[in-house]
Amino acid sequence: MLSTMPIIAASKVDEIAGKFGLAWGKFFAQVIIFWIVFMVLKKFAFGPILAMLEQRRQRIADGEAKLEKIARDLAEAEKNAKNLLDKANDDAARLIKEAGDSAKSLAEKRQQEAIHEANQIIAKAREAAQLEHEQLMSQLKREFGRMVADATSRVTGKVLNSDDQSRINQETAAQVSL
Amino acid sequence: MLANVSPKAAEMGLFSFLTNSVIVALCVLGIVFFFSKKATTNMTLVPHKAQNLFEFLVEFLYGRVEGIVGVKQAKLAFPLLGTLFIYILTSNWFGLIPGVGTIGFGHAEGFLTLDPAHLEPLLRPPTADLNATIGLALSSFLVWLFLTIKEVGVWGFIVHTFGPKGGLKGVMGIAVAIVFLFVGVIEIVSIAIRPVTLSIRLFGNIFAGENVLHTMSDLLNNQGPIVSFLGSIALPLPFYFMELLVGLLQAVVFTLLCSVYIQLSTTHDDHGHEEGGDHHH
Numbered sequence: 068m069l070s071t072m073p074i075i076a077a078s079k080v081d082e083i084a085g086k087f088g089l090a091w092g093k094f095f096a097q098v099i100i101f102w103i104v105f106m107v108l109k110k111f112a113f114g115p116i117l118a119m120l121e122q123r124r125q126r127i128a129d130g131e132a133k134l135e136k137i138a139r140d141l142a143e144a145e146k147n148a149k150n151l152l153d154k155a156n157d158d159a160a161r162l163i164k165e166a167g168d169s170a171k172s173l174a175e176k177r178q179q180e181a182i183h184e185a186n187q188i189i190a191k192a193r194e195a196a197q198l199e200h201e202q203l204m205s206q207l208k209r210e211f212g213r214m215v216a217d218a219t220s221r222v223t224g225k226v227l228n229s230d231d232q233s234r235i236n237q238e239t240a241a242q243v244s245l
Numbered sequence: 246m247l248a249n250v251s252p253k254a255a256e257m258g259l260f261s262f263l264t265n266s267v268i269v270a271l272c273v274l275g276i277v278f279f280f281s282k283k284a285t286t287n288m289t290l291v292p293h294k295a296q297n298l299f300e301f302l303v304e305f306l307y308g309r310v311e312g313i314v315g316v317k318q319a320k321l322a323f324p325l326l327g328t329l330f331i332y333i334l335t336s337n338w339f340g341l342i343p344g345v346g347t348i349g350f351g352h353a354e355g356f357l358t359l360d361p362a363h364l365e366p367l368l369r370p371p372t373a374d375l376n377a378t379i380g381l382a383l384s385s386f387l388v389w390l391f392l393t394i395k396e397v398g399v400w401g402f403i404v405h406t407f408g409p410k411g412g413l414k415g416v417m418g419i420a421v422a423i424v425f426l427f428v429g430v431i432e433i434v435s436i437a438i439r440p441v442t443l444s445i446r447l448f449g450n451i452f453a454g455e456n457v458l459h460t461m462s463d464l465l466n467n468q469g470p471i472v473s474f475l476g477s478i479a480l481p482l483p484f485y486f487m488e489l490l491v492g493l494l495q496a497v498v499f500t501l502l503c504s505v506y507i508q509l510s511t512t513h514d515d516h517g518h519e520e521g522g523d524h525h526h
Contacts, residue, residue, distance in 0.1 A: 086252060086253065087252050087253050087375040088251075088252070088253025088254050088264070088374070088375070088376065089253075089375055089376055089379070090261065090262070090376065092260070092261050092262035093254065093261070093262050093264055093266075093267065093374070093376040094376040094379060094380055095262070095380075096262040096263070096264075096267045096270075096376075097266070097267065097270060097371060097374070097376050097377035097380040097381075098380035098383070098384060100267065100270040100271060100273075100274055100371075101270070101328075101332060101377075101380055101381060101384060102384070103274055104273065104274050104277050104328055104331075104332050105324065105325065105328040107274065107277055107278045107281060108277060108281055108324070108327065108328045108331060109324045109328070111278070111281040111282050111284075111285050112277075112281035112284065112285060112299055112303065113303060113323065113324050113327055115285040115288060116284070116285060116288075116296075116299055116300055116303045116304075117303065117307065119288050119290075119292075119296075119300065120300060120303070120304055120307075122290070123290060126290065
């Protein structure tokens with residue numbers, strides 16, 4: 068009985084194959100067409116498209132990396148700019164303070180110089196006034212001596228010589244003290 | 246009654262292998278070639294329409310495959326799995342084009358009408374031909390075998406299949422080893438019948454869909470010419486939408502199962518893989 072089983076099974080397989088039209092030629096034709104589709108898709112679709120997707124993914128990743136770097140650089144630049152501004156503000160404040168101090172000191176110096184100059188001018192003016200006063204007094208004495216001599220000559224009716232005039236002038240000047 | 250559609254593809258005369266399903270398979274090849282060439286000609290970083298569509302499809306499929314088989318295996322397995330999905334989907338939907346399965350040769354019954362019982366359609370989707378579905382299943386099986394041996398080796402595969410798990414020693418270890426040896430035999434049987442289940446599932450669904458559409462179209466054939474005409478349009482219409490869904494679903498199921506088979510056999514033991522959930526869908 069066992070020996071008949073493979074024969075029965077084989078006949079069943081043949082029956083099923085016949086019913087469903089199974090045949091090696093048809094089977095291989097289908098397999099070959101499928102593998103041609105496989106090669107077509109692999110060559111013309113999957114390969115280029117996966118490469119393109121990878122390229123795009125890489126570009127996006129690069130873009131993201133660049134964006135992060137730009138953000139980092141921007142933050143760094145902002146930090147640097149802030150530091151520079153702070154430093155500039157400090158420098159400016161220091162310079163203004165120094166300029167203020169310097170201006171104050173210069174003003175005081177200029178004021179002292181002006182005072183000194185004014186004092187010098189006053190002293191000079193005083194000296195000039197004193198000198199002028201003395202000149203005027205000397206001129207007045209001489210005029211007064213001449214008037215005394217003139218009056219003496221008129222009173223006495225005597226013509227005074229130069230020695231008399233000189234003596235009268237000296238006596239008058241000695242008598243007049245202003 | 247499923248007598249309207251023959252379970253076997255009709256020979257077209259010139260050669261025995263040139264059947265109506267082979268003609269459609271060639272059409273599918275032409276469609277795939279045309280669109281893939283169109284999509285990848287003058288590719289740019291900012292994609293044009295055809296490129297955008299294919300990129301979406303490939304990226305979506307690759308993501309799903311990668312999620313199942315892992316990053317390493319995805320690079321190797323994706324071309325096959327992607328091709329399976331696109332080929333099966335295109336074939337399934339090709340069968341829904343009006344005229345496919347209904348225009349052909351046979352005994353004239355009336356004006357432009359053939360006897361449905363003896364109709365030899367000019368076109369038949371390859372997925373409704375058992376030769377094609379067995380071819381797809383065996384191709385997947387060979388690629389699965391190649392990837393498995395490449396990843397874990399012959400000895401690794403044997404250990405993976407028959408080796409005891411759990412690390413028990415002594416008498417319990419021996420008992421567990423015997424159990425796992427038996428489980429390994431069952432596993433080998435389940436692996437061996439995978440091509441059968443894959444091919445028959447796909448063939449059965451698409452063939453049944455064709456039969457449903459034919460049956461619904463012919464349901465009112467004896468009710469007069471006008472009712473028959475209207476019935477042949479209205480009655481199969483809802484089933485066209487169902488068949489659209491079935492066509493997509495079968496493509497997904499076939500591809501998904503192949504991915505799972507690859508994942509199960511290429512996962513190393515130290516990653517924790519107990520594959521009890523596989524088998525027999």
